[in-house]
Amino acid sequence: MPDAQAQIQKQLDQLVNEDRECGLQVAAYHKGKLITDACAGHTDASRNTPVNARTLFPLFSCGKGATATMVHRLVARGILDYDRPIATWWPEFAANGKHAITLRHALDHTAGLPYLPPETDLTKLCDWDAMCSAIARLAPAWTPGTRSEYHAITFGWIVGETACRATKLSFQQLLKQEILTPLGLRDFFIGLPETEETRVAQLENATPLAPLPPPPPPGQLEAIPHWLFPLSHWMNRPDIHRACIPASNGIMTARDLARHYAALIPGGVDGVELLPPASLRRILESNTEGHGFGYARGRADSAMGSARPTCFGHGGHGGSLGFADPDHHLSVAFACNRLHTSDSGESRRKIIKTIRQILHAED
Template identity: 55%
Template sequence: MKRPDLQAEVQQLFDDLVAANEERGLQAAVYLRGELVVDAFAGLADSARGTRVTSDTLFPIFSCGKGVTATLIHRLVERGVLAYDLPIASVWPEFAVNGKAGVTLKQVLNHTAGLHLLEPTRDRSKACDWAAMCSEMAAMKPAWEPGSRREYHAITQGWILGEAACRATGRTFEQLLEEEIRAPLGLKNMFIGISAAVEPRVAVLEEVGPAQEFPEVDIPQSIPNWVQPLYAWMNRSDVRQACIPASNGIMTAHDLARHYAALCPSGVDGVELLPAGRVAKAIEEVDPLIPTTMGPCGLGYGLGGVGSVMGDRPVCFGHGGHGGTVGFADLDHGLAVGFARNRLRDPSGVNTARLLMECVRRHLTE
């Protein structure tokens, strides 16, 4: 049941930001102890056509899909299909080359595998070919001794984790997403690789500010120039319909939030995607002494901390996405949040996710 006062305050916030031209289109959903208390939306999904955002509008959420993928992996670990210390090559033999025979699932989940760099290319459709990209992952050489450093595996993480899961189960990633996440929760608006039939429902991304130049380079990059600018990349039909688990999640804020609600104590509508003990294991912080440029993280999830929109405690966990989207859970409060937007901007702009959470947390203390 929605909290009328909180729902009204969030809706007013969104309406005001759209009216002030600070935002184009927005969605947010908030679950509290298994109940949907906010389902707000405002603005335009496609400014060129005047299409308005509804509760069913699908938003590209970029790396928020990493959190969903992590949950899928943890469910397989919980059942013994996979294991954190499992060498990936034990289920994916081709992966064993170039010093990767001992690379574990845990090292990919926590970004210490050294497999974060993609080669330069002029073929911008390359990332849409699952088999080709998995073959490239299998042939990679770690940039450092696995486990010795932690750097963000921005795009590669999804193919490596995804293919390991596929090899271990004999399922496609799309089948695993359906069986492990969507079906248990009755989710109809969560995709990592959409069909052409739902594409008209996807919000068109915009970017504010001067256009950036992304010249061709001859060095590997974690987010290579051939997928830049990211907003334009995710407006392409071939990219939206591809399966890129670390980077091209497309869903509603509601389905993202409901996924995290099912990771909180007692879950949602009787469904707990993971038992409490498994969640605790998944959000154990990576050794902070490992050199890194990243914030705190567990196994596939980012963790709360000072200044984090998720909260300042490690029991707040989830994942953000390019442009300010975010999905997370706060175990202390039984809180789960999904937030999506389609007008992306530089970090100096209004932080709508932070304004949303200031509103939500104020209500939690009243």
């Protein structure tokens, strides 16, 4: 669709020329076809290297959506079950009152485990086995299923290790088997190979950094520990790029992220549907607000540009986003390397609104 490509490219160029953004990628699929794959700007503050279609962007929590998709595929084949205790596959997880926590609780952010283990540091954060062992020793902060609180970083290990135990595969092996290989994705990483490091855009902040948060009182746990701030600095570290932290360190292109969501819409992309229609219906018919079954859902103020609860996806800190809108056969991904203080970035909303107007895909 040349009109979509030209209009989106013009908007991206304008955002960069007005210095409202540094580097950007936007991709969209409609009815299984790539209708725009645009980019503009530069990979870092030096403005020496232009962004291209294969520049990799650190997109923080955008990896949560793919992690959820991986689990839904395993449920569809009977390897996992939403309503069985996680300890069915991961026996050590039952410790300290977690025996009744189910995979559904984890996907819906109601498991009661949003806080990192108190002994976590940067070294342990990059060690999959160490983090899973520490999480298995935690006690839930509330009765599972009775309260929802965003599991900002722990989500990936809880859901991911459950899938690994059930299949006896590593997280990267599962990601490749369930999503990357079926879709032919070359630029989608949770755990970046060192050989790809030079392709990663460097993050910067849209506004001067606020003073760092003070350390919490002794004994108080944190979902995102104070020592990770500023998050732009954390996600610019090569050791963090190489780690496998599925809830927080997805690194990818907008095109691959949009293709992942296109494959979740009935009809799929290039003949590939990642989920059977019955699985997708089960997810979208769930009575949930905010985050449910591993995805954020459409609502009145959603950056996805739709209040329909059938619109689903996941954003990342600072403004990145990927989503699917099955009602309009549309998927969109937005990647940026200038982090905005509000995740409801004006640039993202403007671009998504334009795509929806071109396709007459507005509510």
